[in-house]
Amino acid sequence: MSSEEVLWVEKYRPSRIDDIIDQDHVKARVKGGMLVSGNIPHLLFFGPPGTGKTTMALAIARELYGDAWRENTLELNASDERGGIAMIREKVKEFAKTMPTVKAPFRLIILDEADNMTPDAQQALRRIMEMYTASVRFILLANYPSGIIEPIQSRCSLFRFSPPLPKDAVLGRLREIASREGVKVTDEALEAIWDISQGDMRKAINTLQAAASFGGVVDEEVVYRALGKVSPTRVRAIITEAVIGDFSKAVKEVASLIRNEGADPLDIIKIIHREVVSATSQLKVPDELKPKAVYIVSEHHYRLLRGSSGELQVYGLLARIRKLLHEGYK
């Protein structure tokens, strides 16, 4: 990646608490309580990836220390610290020696992926937190609170970052980023990014950037291509062709999807399953034929998992669904 190709997740990480999307209960507690008093307890932020935990921790650092936030904040990742808890202890000790360069009574340590630490390491962490509590505050980040031992939980204020971020908010943010980057994005592409990211803003922004790197308009197909996948809309069209249109033409397209575009036969079978049961699908499988159709899908799914050629299983499956729809119950 060249130097001007900065990661959009970093470039568009909100720096102020107010600019963080959603998470209103967290924002209100942070701004109302501790930032007014200037004194904060240890904090535990938990919630799924890409919902703003690190962003909030960094925004608090800025709020506390202004321009001097970097030298007063130590960022550690529990999974990256090769030396484990001993290394973390050394770093904390070193960092806690120096008092803050600005008015605040303590310095800040942000410890990411704290729930990846073993219970023993967490016990040691708890002692470290206590030992240095006069000069440092911890913000622990985790996916699940259950991954953090009770004695640490009870020493922290807990903040839940709720999943998923609302769809409107995520798509609004993506539109804003696209317009600031001068990238054109279709509504279908935004829907596809939402399907893929499901409220994980990091994944959403990374997908948008990867798709935009192709250089043209970002449409649904480009989004899936950026992820090395084939667009479900295209797969659906080919399935429809195979079942109610020109079978041999459709088979050629399936072959090309699998051989040239890296489509996974298992993904195709899953899409066929969805098409067979869906009420809105173009296949319009009558309700009374659905059980039989699903049974057929499951047979081919099973054979594929048992090691049979995926490509042949897809053809066989399409042929049988076609036959079922043409002959009904026979």
Ligand SMILES: Nc1ncnc2c1ncn2[C@@H]1O[C@H](COP(=O)(O)OP(=O)(O)O)[C@@H](O)[C@H]1O
């Ligand atoms: N609530 C949010 N509001 C605005 N942007 C967000 C939000 N959550 C995540 N992001 C975006 O996603 C990226 C990753 O967010 P981050 O705070 O690191 O997530 P995590 O919860 O995994 O720590 C950020 O750089 C930012 O661009």
Ligand SMILES: [Mg+2]
């Ligand atoms: Mg994070």
